[in-house]
Amino acid sequence: MSLFAAFASARGVNSGAPAPLLDMFPDPIHIAVPASDHDPRNPPPALPGVVVHYVPDLHPDDVEVVRGLRVTSVERTLIDLAEEMSREELLATFRRAWKMGLLDLGRLRASRGRVEWRPSLAMLDEVILEFTHEVS
Numbered sequence: 001m002s003l004f005a006a007f008a009s010a011r012g013v014n015s016g017a018p019a020p021l022l023d024m025f026p027d028p029i030h031i032a033v034p035a036s037d038h039d040p041r042n043p044p045p046a047l048p049g050v051v052v053h054y055v056p057d058l059h060p061d062d063v064e065v066v067r068g069l070r071v072t073s074v075e076r077t078l079i080d081l082a083e084e085m086s087r088e089e090l091l092a093t094f095r096r097a098w099k100m101g102l103l104d105l106g107r108l109r110a111s112r113g114r115v116e117w118r119p120s121l122a123m124l125d126e127v128i129l130e131f132t133h134e135v136s
Contacts, residue, residue: 032058032072032080059114061107075108082120087127094131105132 028051035054046052062076072080074097082090097103112128115121 030080030084034058056116059111062111062114073107073111074102075104075111078103078108079111079115079124082124082127083118087123090124090127091131094127095134098131098135105135 028049030051030053032053032055034057044052058072058076062073063070064073065071071077078090078094078097081093085093094103108128112124
């Protein structure tokens, strides 16, 4: 089974740490797994400290390999974080990724264009617009 680690790069957990080491992180690790045909009323067993999101296959440009582990790109991770963060937290995360030289605006726009509908898109688009004006 393919595994995409969403949020891992934002949380600094992109080293492929074994499960026992995940105990040092107080919040759960979120992973994205390609959707499957399994019966949603009978999901696979949960792993402690891991939240699984079943998602459509990710575009190849939204995935990177870090130390042998497939993780979402910084741009896709920022988009996914819009579901979990407030507007202010997300904007601060955009700023930090930019300051660290990790964020590419062209890749961000392309990744945003591939994202399906979700409740956070209006807020995400506002943050992208504000952030783009800040750095332009």
